[in-house]
Amino acid sequence: MIKKTLAITLLILTFISCDKIDELTKFDIDYTTNFTIQATTLLGTPFDIVTPETTTNSESEFENNNTNSSLVESVKLTTIRLDLQTPASGDFDFLNEIFIYITADGLPEQLIASKVGIPENGARSLTLDIENVELEEYIKKDSYRLRTETTTDQTIESDHEIEIYTKFKVDAEILGV
Numbered sequence: 001m002i003k004k005t006l007a008i009t010l011l012i013l014t015f016i017s018c019d020k021i022d023e024l025t026k027f028d029i030d031y032t033t034n035f036t037i038q039a040t041t042l043l044g045t046p047f048d049i050v051t052p053e054t055t056t057n058s059e060s061e062f063e064n065n066n067t068n069s070s071l072v073e074s075v076k077l078t079t080i081r082l083d084l085q086t087p088a089s090g091d092f093d094f095l096n097e098i099f100i101y102i103t104a105d106g107l108p109e110q111l112i113a114s115k116v117g118i119p120e121n122g123a124r125s126l127t128l129d130i131e132n133v134e135l136e137e138y139i140k141k142d143s144y145r146l147r148t149e150t151t152t153d154q155t156i157e158s159d160h161e162i163e164i165y166t167k168f169k170v171d172a173e174i175l176g177v
Contacts, residue, residue, distance in 0.1 A: 025067075025171060025172055025173060026169060026170065026171050026172075027065045027169075027170050027172075028078070028167050028168065028169055028170070029056075029058075029061050029139065029167070029168045029170055030165070030166065030167050030168075031054050031056070031165075031166045031168075032163055032164065032165050032166070033051045033052060033054045033146060033163070033164050034051070034052075034085070034161060034162065034163050034164070035049050035050075035051045035146075035148060035161075035162055035164065036049070036159050036160065036161050036162070037049065037150065037152075037156060037159065037160045037162065038156075038159055039156050039157055039158050039159055040152065040155065040156050048147055048148065048149050049147070049148045049150070050145055050146070050147045050148075051145055051146040051147070051148070051164065052145070053143040053144070053145050054143055054144055054145070054146070055142065055143045056139055056140075056141060056142060056143055056144065058139055058140055058141070058142075061170075062170075062172065065170070065172070067172040067173060069140050071172045071173040072136055072139075072140065072170060072171070072172040073136075073171045073172055073173065074134060074136060074170075074171040075134070075135045075136040075138075075139045075140075075168050075169070075170050075171075076132070076133075076134065076135060076168065076169050077112050077113065077130050077131075077133075077135060077166060077167070077168055077169075078130070078167050078168065078169045079127070079130075079165070079166065079167035080100065080112070080113045080127070080128045080130060080164065080165070080166050080167075081125060081126065081127045081128070081164075081165045082098075082125065082126040082127075082128065082162050082163070082164055082165075083124065083125050083162065083163045083165060084124040084125070084160060084161075084162055085161040085162065085163055086159070086160065086161045087158050087159075087160065090124070090158070090160055091122045091123055091124055092118060092123050092124070092126050093120040093121070093122060093123075093154060094152045094153065094154040094155070094156050094160075095118045095126070095150060095151075095152060095153075096116075096117070096118060096151045096152060096153040097114070097115065097116040097117065097118065097150070097151045098114060098115050098118070098126075098128065098148060098149070098150045098151075099111060099113075099114040099148070099149040099150075100112055100113045100114065100128065100146055100147070100148050100149075100164070101146065101147045101148075101149070102135065102138050102144055102145070102146055103138075103144065103145050103146075103147065104137070104138045104141040104143065104144040104145070105141060105142075105143075106141075107137055107138060107141070109147065110131075110133055110135070110138070111131050111133075112130065112131050112133060112135070112146075113128035113129060113130050113131060114128060114129055114131070115128045115129055135168065139168055139170070146164060
């Protein structure tokens with residue numbers, strides 16, 4: 001009986017320690033980029049805006065976390081938030097829907113997040129719904145670009161500068177673990 005209890009205890013401890021080691025091989029990488037939605041009177045018509053390239057510095061990010069690109073197993077988007085920078089009196093009430101796509105040299109465009117039926121509640125920050133897609137190859141590149149496809153349901157009297165904050169969860173082997 002004692003042998004069975006000891007064996008079960010050791011088995012449980014092994015699983016717990018494996019989970020803790022697995023958590024040590026995960027880390028976050030944050031990026032921000034800006035784009036501007038120009039003043040417009042068009043309503044209900046989707047229009048695209050391409051952000052400037054975002055430099056990933058992925059090799060240094062991996063190195064800072066004791067790994068390298070060949071040991072990366074998975075990269076998933078965990079957070080994407082839009083923060084209105086200007087105008088000071090603006091909000092996201094003009095926005096009806098938004099879709100955000102990622103692209104990088106040699107890789108196809110991929111939908112990563114969206115929000116449909118955005119409420120008119122005076123918000124200056126908007127968290128989007130995330131697509132569960134693998135983004136490892138995009139983050140391993142030197143840079144990537146985001147394309148936003150937006151539809152408005154109100155006129156926009158002045159340009160709206162928006163910051164996109166993204167957080168990616170990287171799962172990698174660290175020091176071969």
